[in-house]
Every structure is written in C-alpha cells, then in structure tokens.
Amino acid sequence: MSGESGQPQAGPSHAGPSHAGPSHAGPSHAGPSHAGPSHAGLDFPNPERNRAGVPGGVIRRAGSQGRRSWIQKVLEQITDSPLQWVTPSEVVPVAVLAVQRYLLEDEPRDTIPKPPLYCYDVTISDGVYQEKCYLDPSLNFLVYKNILKVGIEMKISRVSCLYNEKRLGQGILCIDNVHCGDTLEAISLETPFRNSAHEEVPERPLRGGKSHYLALWNNEDPYGDIWLTNKQPEEHNFNNTKIISLSHLEMTWANRRNFPALLVRILHKSKLRYYGKPDKKMIEPYQTFLEVADSSGTVSVIMWNALCPEWYKSLRVGLVLLLQDYSVKKSYPFRMQPLPVDPQIKLISTMEICLNLRDPPTNIIIIPEKQVKPEWRLPKLNHRFITRSELDDMPKNHICDVIGILVFVGRVQRSKKKENREDFWSYRWIHIADGTSDQPFIVELFSTSQPEIFENIYPMTYFVCTQLKVVRNDTQVPKLLYLTTTNESRVFITGHRSQPYINDTKVKNFIHWMKTRTDTEEMKNTVIGGYYPYPPVPETFSKYSSSVKVESLLTAISEVRKEIEDLQYREQKRIAIQGIITVIKYVPHTSATESASASETLRNANQPSTSQAARRENQSQERDNNKRHQDDDPMSSQCFQTGYTSLSPTKKKRILQGPYAKLVPVPQPETSAQTKGQESASTSTAGKARRTISDRWESQLWREKKFGLIDHLHYSHVYPESIPRKFIFEQRKFLTEQFNSQPAKYIPPEGRPPNLEDFKSALSLGHFEVTILGLNHEIAIDVAFLPMYCPEDLRTSQIDTLLTCMNYSCVYPQDEPGNDTLAGSRALAGDIIKAASRLDRVHIVGILDICNLGNNKVEVYLHRIYSPTKTS
Numbered sequence: 001m002s003g004e005s006g007q008p009q010a011g012p013s014h015a016g017p018s019h020a021g022p023s024h025a026g027p028s029h030a031g032p033s034h035a036g037p038s039h040a041g042l043d044f045p046n047p048e049r050n051r052a053g054v055p056g057g058v059i060r061r062a063g064s065q066g067r068r069s070w071i072q073k074v075l076e077q078i079t080d081s082p083l084q085w086v087t088p089s090e091v092v093p094v095a096v097l098a099v100q101r102y103l104l105e106d107e108p109r110d111t112i113p114k115p116p117l118y119c120y121d122v123t124i125s126d127g128v129y130q131e132k133c134y135l136d137p138s139l140n141f142l143v144y145k146n147i148l149k150v151g152i153e154m155k156i157s158r159v160s161c162l163y164n165e166k167r168l169g170q171g172i173l174c175i176d177n178v179h180c181g182d183t184l185e186a187i188s189l190e191t192p193f194r195n196s197a198h199e200e201v202p203e204r205p206l207r208g209g210k211s212h213y214l215a216l217w218n219n220e221d222p223y224g225d226i227w228l229t230n231k232q233p234e235e236h237n238f239n240n241t242k243i244i245s246l247s248h249l250e251m252t253w254a255n256r257r258n259f260p261a262l263l264v265r266i267l268h269k270s271k272l273r274y275y276g277k278p279d280k281k282m283i284e285p286y287q288t289f290l291e292v293a294d295s296s297g298t299v300s301v302i303m304w305n306a307l308c309p310e311w312y313k314s315l316r317v318g319l320v321l322l323l324q325d326y327s328v329k330k331s332y333p334f335r336m337q338p339l340p341v342d343p344q345i346k347l348i349s350t351m352e353i354c355l356n357l358r359d360p361p362t363n364i365i366i367i368p369e370k371q372v373k374p375e376w377r378l379p380k381l382n383h384r385f386i387t388r389s390e391l392d393d394m395p396k397n398h399i400c401d402v403i404g405i406l407v408f409v410g411r412v413q414r415s416k417k418k419e420n421r422e423d424f425w426s427y428r429w430i431h432i433a434d435g436t437s438d439q440p441f442i443v444e445l446f447s448t449s450q451p452e453i454f455e456n457i458y459p460m461t462y463f464v465c466t467q468l469k470v471v472r473n474d475t476q477v478p479k480l481l482y483l484t485t486t487n488e489s490r491v492f493i494t495g496h497r498s499q500p501y502i503n504d505t506k507v508k509n510f511i512h513w514m515k516t517r518t519d520t521e522e523m524k525n526t527v528i529g530g531y532y533p534y535p536p537v538p539e540t541f542s543k544y545s546s547s548v549k550v551e552s553l554l555t556a557i558s559e560v561r562k563e564i565e566d567l568q569y570r571e572q573k574r575i576a577i578q579g580i581i582t583v584i585k586y587v588p589h590t591s592a593t594e595s596a597s598a599s600e601t602l603r604n605a606n607q608p609s610t611s612q613a614a615r616r617e618n619q620s621q622e623r624d625n626n627k628r629h630q631d632d633d634p635m636s637s638q639c640f641q642t643g644y645t646s647l648s649p650t651k652k653k654r655i656l657q658g659p660y661a662k663l664v665p666v667p668q669p670e671t672s673a674q675t676k677g678q679e680s681a682s683t684s685t686a687g688k689a690r691r692t693i694s695d696r697w698e699s700q701l702w703r704e705k706k707f708g709l710i711d712h713l714h715y716s717h718v719y720p721e722s723i724p725r726k727f728i729f730e731q732r733k734f735l736t737e738q739f740n741s742q743p744a745k746y747i748p749p750e751g752r753p754p755n756l757e758d759f760k761s762a763l764s765l766g767h768f769e770v771t772i773l774g775l776n777h778e779i780a781i782d783v784a785f786l787p788m789y790c791p792e793d794l795r796t797s798q799i800d801t802l803l804t805c806m807n808y809s810c811v812y813p814q815d816e817p818g819n820d821t822l823a824g825s826r827a828l829a830g831d832i833i834k835a836a837s838r839l840d841r842v843h844i845v846g847i848l849d850i851c852n853l854g855n856n857k858v859e860v861y862l863h864r865i866y867s868p869t870k871t872s
Helices: 070-080 137-144 246-255 307-314 505-515 519-524 541-547 557-566 589-605 611-631 641-645 649-656 673-686 700-708 729-738 791-796 819-837
Strands: 093-103 118-125 130-135 152-163 171-183 262-269 286-294 297-304 320-324 327-330 347-355 363-367 399-409 413-416 424-433 441-446 462-473 480-485 572-587 696-698 711-715 767-773 779-785 842-854 857-870
Touching: 070 152, 070 171, 118 137, 130 137, 137 171, 246 262, 246 297, 246 347, 286 307, 297 307, 307 363, 399 441, 399 505, 413 572, 424 462, 441 462, 557 572, 557 711, 557 779, 557 842, 557 857, 572 700, 572 779, 572 819, 696 819, 700 767, 711 857, 767 819
Parallel strands: 130 171, 297 347, 441 480, 711 779, 779 857
Antiparallel strands: 093 118, 093 152, 118 130, 152 171, 262 286, 262 320, 286 297, 320 363, 327 347, 399 424, 399 462, 413 424, 424 441, 462 480, 572 696, 572 767, 572 842, 767 779, 842 857
16 A cells, blocks of 8 residues: 555556456346436427427437337337336347446435445447436446446346426436346447437536546546647747746745746646545546646645646646646645655745636646756756665665566456445556566556556556555565555656656666567566465464554454455455364366356356345355255365376475375265276376375364354355466457456457457466365355465475465466476475365464455455464
8 A cells, every 4th residue: 555644546447348258137126216406418309399309308219210219119108107117118138338437416405425425327229229327326236346337238127217307308217127138249339329418528427516427446547538638838938927936935925915927847746636525516526736846946736626637637747837827825734745856956845836727717838848948947857766676675665666577467456445435446466577686576556547558558568657665574474575656656658768767777777678688588477467465464463463454353254245245346355264274175277267167157147137136046046055065075086197297206205205195084975887987097097095195185073064054155266367367469458458447438349359268377276275164163165275386486395384385475487387397286286285184173364365356256365374273
C-alpha cells in the first residue's frame, strides 16, 4: 500500500477482456423500487399525439419490412398496462453492449443517503434497436460479481417504466428481473439506438443530476468522452503580463485581493481523486494536485471539479504553465507534499494555489518549450533512477524511479478502500528486469489514472515508473523487498525518446544493455497473469499478528462462507483461520486446468436464473457436493512413474528412504477386473509397493469426522485464469484482455480468439487440494495450494516441509521444465505431502487468500500455515 496515510494511491481499470465461458444468474424482484424524476435527455413525442411516443420514446420505428423490435413491443405493452411494470408476453434473448456506472444523487424525498451509492445503465440490443436501460438497484449484485457483463446473452422477464413527471412523454425503461446467459461469439454494433437521445455526445446517465459516467471498477480513472485531450501549447505575449514569484506570493497573498500571474513548471502530477457524494450537487466532483515550481520555490496547485475533465489528460510533468485568475488559500495541514526534485528549491507548505472553472474562472496557458527563456530560471526535472542492484541498499520509504523491461505482468486485482463501502483500489503486480541483477524489481502497481497504459501493459515492453516507494522488512525471512506506487507515480510505455528522462545516465545504460539482448532471450522468461500470492506473510504468527491492521485477527471457519460471498469481482482478500489439515492431494499441472475447466462447466451448468433461486440452488449444490465428497474413495494411490524413473541416483536414494511407507494405509474401493489389472501393471512398473509415492494423504481424524460435518466448503478448484502463462508476443492482445478487468463497453473480437487453456503454464509444479477441518470438527473447507519456486529450489530440493515452501517468494521458473525438473517437481510434491502428514491433529493457523474471479468463480488459496499447538 502506498500514498498518504498508508493508503494505496491508485484505482481500477475500466476496459479489459470479455471473458469466455457462460454465466447464469438473475434476480427475482418483488417490484420496482424506483420512483421520482429521471435524467433529462430522453425526450419523446407526446403519446396523445403519436402512438410512437410510448414510454422510452420512439424516435425511430422499425419499418414494415423485416423483423419487429422486441424492445418496441415491450414498450408498447407497458403503455397498455394499468401497472407501471409488465412481464413481457414474449421473452427473447438480447445482447448486452454496455454496463455503465454513475453516482445517483439524493432525490427530494430522501432524508439521508442510502446504499447503494452507485447505479448502472445497461445498453441492450435486440438485433433491430439498441436501448439504454436503468438496472434496478436490487440487481446491482449481478454487476458486482461480473455476472451481468458486456458480450453476454440476457433474457429480461420483468420491466417497468420510470417517468419524469416534469416533462411530457419522458420515461426510461427499467430492468427488474433478468437471466444472464452465455458469452456470445460476436455482436453487431450496427443496430441504431431507438432513442436518438442515447447517442448524444457527451454521454449522459439516465437518472440523477450527475453529468457523466464513472469508470466501471473504480473512481480514479478518467472514463468517457468528457475527458478532453486537445489542449496544446500556445505562444504568449508577455509584454503586458505581470508575473509574481512563488516566494513573493507566499509573503504577500494574505493581504492581496488580486494575484499576478504565475509562470511555473510542473514537477509532479497526482492521480485523480473523486469525492462525489449523493448529497453533494457537484457536477464533476474531481480533484488533482500539481506540484509546480519556479526559481524561488515549489508549491501545490489544486485543480478542482470541471477543470479536471477539461485539462487533466493534457497536462504532463515537465510542461511550463502560465496561471492567471487563480485563488490562494492556507494549505491543508495533513497532506504530505512530495520531495522537491532539487533540494536547493524551497518547499512552500503554508499556502496552496486553487484552480477553478469559476470563482474566479482560471486561465491556464501551456507555454511551448521553445519560448521558455533561460533567464526565467525554471527548474529542470531531476529524476531519481535506481538500478535493481542498488535497490538492496535503499532504505524503507525511499522514493525512486525505475526503468526496465517487463518480464511478468499479473492480472488486475481489487481491494476495498474501506470495509462496508463500495469503493475499490485496482492494482496488479509486475516484475521489471534491468540487467544489473538476477532478481527483478517487484512492483505493486496501482492504477495511476492512466487507464490507457494500465490496461495495455504486457511483457517485453520498455517500462518506466516514477515516484515509487521502497517497501522492505529486513527482519522477515526471507527479507521482504518491493516497490509500490505513490500518489504522484506516473507510468510510461511508449514515446520514451520525447520524455525528459531520456538523457539520464541509467536510462542510457539500460537501453545499451537491451541492444545486446535478443527477443528470443527475453521472450523465454516472460510470464503473464495468474494468481500471485504477494507479499508473503512473516514467518511467525506473532510477527503476522503485529503486521496486520484488521478489527479481528482470526476469522471463525463458520464465517468464511460469508467472507467469500461478500467478495466482489477481482477482489482479493487475505484472512486467517484456525483448523487441522486432514487431507492433501497433489494435482499435476498437466491436468490442473482440465480439472478446473470440468469443474467450471459443472458449476455453470447448475447456475440459476433468478436471484432467489440462485441462493436456494447454491445451498442445495453445497449439500450435494458434501454428499458426493463423502461418498468418494478416501484415498487414491497413484504412482509418480515419471518422477521416480527420471531421478538421479542420489534423489532416488532420498525418496526411497523417505517415510512414505509409514503413512496410514487406506483401503481401495471396489474396482473392475480391468481396472485392477491396470493398477497392478502401474504398480509393477513403478518398482513394487515400497517404491510408490502416494499423491494423496488422508488423516485418521478425517475418516472419523467427515460424515458428521454440518458444512463442507469446496473451493480447491484452480481455474485456467489463475495459472500464470508463458507469454507469446503474437497473442499479446488476447492475453492482455484476459488478465485485465471486464470492459464497460463491448469490444468485438478480432477473428476467433484462442482458448486460454492452450497457452503453456509457467509453473512446473501443479497444485494441491488441501482440506482444513475446523477446531470443533463441524465445518471443513477445501482450499488450493499453488506453490511457486525459483529453479534453484527445484534443483537442490531444499524445501522439505510444507511450512518452509510456503515462505518462498513468487519467482517463476526461468528454465524450460525438462525431465529432471519435472521429476524434481514430483519429488517435491511427495515432500509436501510428507510434511502435511506430520501435521496430523496439529492445530494450525492457515492464512488464506480468497479471490473472486467473477461469473460465479471463486478460489481460496492456502498462502501459509502456522502450527502453534498439537491436540490429542
């Protein structure tokens, strides 16, 4: 986490992939919960004068030729109904083209703000017309879980109409009940809007007084057509312009009414801050900070409200500005200004410069660099580039800049800003190599209000990030060391030659190093996406307890289900539970994604069509899963033939002398003669029973307790998108989309996209399915353990216990997994199972990462275990 008050300083992305795979859901809605005024811009002809003026407004009408619009028929049905809602006489599939979010301000009858804060407009197409509809807030959870998303087929089974009573014939179509279906292969964008008001630029929300849409998954990213990019430098005649220095302004501003112009250079630019609230009547409630300087000092400039959409995307670090008609106020005492680029420049912290569209209307001019005169003595930009080899010696909280090539780009994740709130940060983990060390920079990259970059980064890209903060803990084993973005961080992936940092010595050294490399060398070691369990937790529970900032350190296993159900799309949360490890099973990576795909198909096949049915069927499914798991055979004894026969004599000796024969034997289920023959041949090939390495262990306690459980949670599936993949440059667009957030608007695919499962896994190990039994022996949870090792760990087999292997950093193998590496992976799997057997009846604290992938897909990963006590 970074930025002020220890909070992250970035947010989510609003564009991304259309994930393949079906999603089924839909609420059952008791009735419309909306009334009152709707947003202007949906003018319809008077119904008394024109039958076409049904609620929702018919600006265009389907001709007598061709298919009739289903949207049109539904709107006419509403007009003929004595109620404000109808169940369509014919329910046909429509395609979802957009899901857009905005803040709904309080309406006159409201006395206090009520959740939810945000509303959603959903644009649908019936193949004849497009229509923008209001989603009833009771269905917001479908968006939170990424079930209702662009690119899917959807059936609407109940609609209503919301009128604006201050205008004739104006109303909007409201979606009250839906069934969300499969992802469509392709959707035509050629169908026109039935109501031309929906095509107006800039786009306006259907309800409320807010003038714009927000990014779908966060509030920090600029989204939509209100954000301008057309501000250009213009030469200015300074003959009649009076200019004041910052230091002089600091001494005299309290006694002035009018302020002369400021001539300054931008040294830092912050991400956007959105401060909209339902009870605030701000049109565009945004704020951003610029740190500017002249020869006498540096000061904070705050740009407010409507100036942000007009200017934010046009301003960049290094530009020279002429500021006129600004205001000055006393600075906010608790804000930490970034360090000045030049230590000789005075840091002015007693005042702030305010830029507003009015009160007074600020005049901003970008001065061309060619007009900048040396006698102005404006400060130059001084960067703080460090190399990876220098990072080891950098102190905690040190601010630095880095340049390198991306070798790993993780998927976009989200974390709540505050509990019980609807606002999230968006972030992803990346690795950057610069050639000065075998280790990469590990960077926690929060969205920096640059969605055009955040959503388009992939391995093999030259990458620059400024204003990063060092996070380190030298007392943790192994030492914790990574970088995180701050409020002023900026990211660059193109146009490096035009940036001021191009002449920095360390930048030049990196470019020279890259010229000695080949694309083949770089591509070999690049990885994209997947589950990334970072940062690791401390090695002892006492250190963990002191490092976390939560109300309750431990989560009761009975509360885990609610924690999981409360997660929203791409949200990842870390919790700690107590329990006993009772089962552990190894799933090789060759079958991991196949298993996940099969599980995904099974789960999606059972998804319900209404919200109430969803809850009932999910509960029923859990009960069925409990029964099915209890009826499974308690242990399978498969042989690691590849693992055994490929090992060196030394490794063979280590395995044969291992304590596997001491595991409690478990009877095998009844099998056919043919199956028995296959098992016999398999065992013979492996070299008799004492050479067999079991891929599953089950404790005696589990055999005693598993039939008496009151609840058994099954979250050990590892879905294809959680497997880190070897990066293929030619498929960069597809891979980038898969690991971005879901877009707000439908993006047609280019040709037939490949399957994610077809891309090679970056892990040589598979994963483990681990069952943790609660201390009261009433509830159990199945979780996944996905170990990630550096190649040295595999070759030397230094990890011989489950606890130790969980403490290793996530550094993906950089070698192609040959026979010996795969053999070592199998041997290590045996080591981990052996270690688990030593935890029989031991009370452990398990650190779990719970992840919502959207579309009813949830994973729970075992990140680490602490074993304080043993029970009888």
